Amino acid sequence: xxxxxxxxxxxxxxxxxxxxxxxxxxxxxxxxxxxxxxxxxxxxxxxxxxxxxxxxxxxxxxxxxxxxxxxxxxxxxxxxxxxxxxxxxxxxxxxxxxxxxxxxxxxxxxxxxxxxxxxxxxxxxxxxxxxxxxxxxxx
Numbered sequence: 001x002x003x004x005x006x007x008x009x010x011x012x013x014x015x016x017x018x019x020x021x022x023x024x025x026x027x028x029x030x031x032x033x034x035x036x037x038x039x040x041x042x043x044x045x046x047x048x049x050x051x052x053x054x055x056x057x058x059x060x061x062x063x064x065x066x067x068x069x070x071x072x073x074x075x076x077x078x079x080x081x082x083x084x085x086x087x088x089x090x091x092x093x094x095x096x097x098x099x100x101x102x103x104x105x106x107x108x109x110x111x112x113x114x115x116x117x118x119x120x121x122x123x124x125x126x127x128x129x130x131x132x133x134x135x136x137x138x139x
Contacts, residue, residue, distance in 0.1 A: 056101040058122040060130060064092045064108045064115060067133035076110035076134065099128075108132045 060080055064073040072092025079085050081104055086094035088108075099122045107116030114137035120128045 056124040057098040058101055058124055059127040060096045060099050060104065060106060060120065060122060061127050062086070062088070062094055062096070062106060062108070062130050062132060064088050064110070064132045064134050066113075067115075067135045073108070073110050073113060073115075073134045076108045076113070076115070076132075078106065078108045078132065080104050080106050095127075104128075106130050106132060108134060109137070110134065112136055 062078045064076040064078065065071065066073060072088070072090070074088060074090055074092065076088040076092070077085055078088065078094050078096065080096050080099055084096045084099060086096050088094045088110075101122050101124050103119060103121050105117040105119055107118070108114070113134040115132040115134040118130050118132050120130045122128050
């Protein structure tokens with residue numbers, strides 16, 4: 001960064017030397033202003049991006065069970081609003097973190113099985129638990 005600033009200032013010195021004694025002061029002032037703005041941006045950096053538009057989130061704990069006998073469904077793909085996903089473990093459970101606060105639609109699919117959508121509401125910094133009954137898919 002300092003090399004870029006030094007390079008910019010060296011360029012300004014060269015530009016001023018090329019203007020000669022009767023050079024246009026407005027041009028030099030403009031170039032100095034541009035260099036100072038670039039330097040100040042480089043030194044201050046960007047504002048904290050996490051402070052802008054921070055989204056409130058919670059967690060969804062899902063459990064997939066066969067509708068016919070309540071046995072866990074292993075390796076089901078659980079999806080929240082077609083965006084966030086997880087795969088169930090041997091107990092038919094999985095967790096999706098950082099889900100936006102508010103109403104959510106949860107569905108699941110596994111080999112030959114389908115479940116949901118199941119509606120739930122996510123509350124900030126809390127966990128919503130959903131049980132998804134899985135039935136044979138048509139197709």
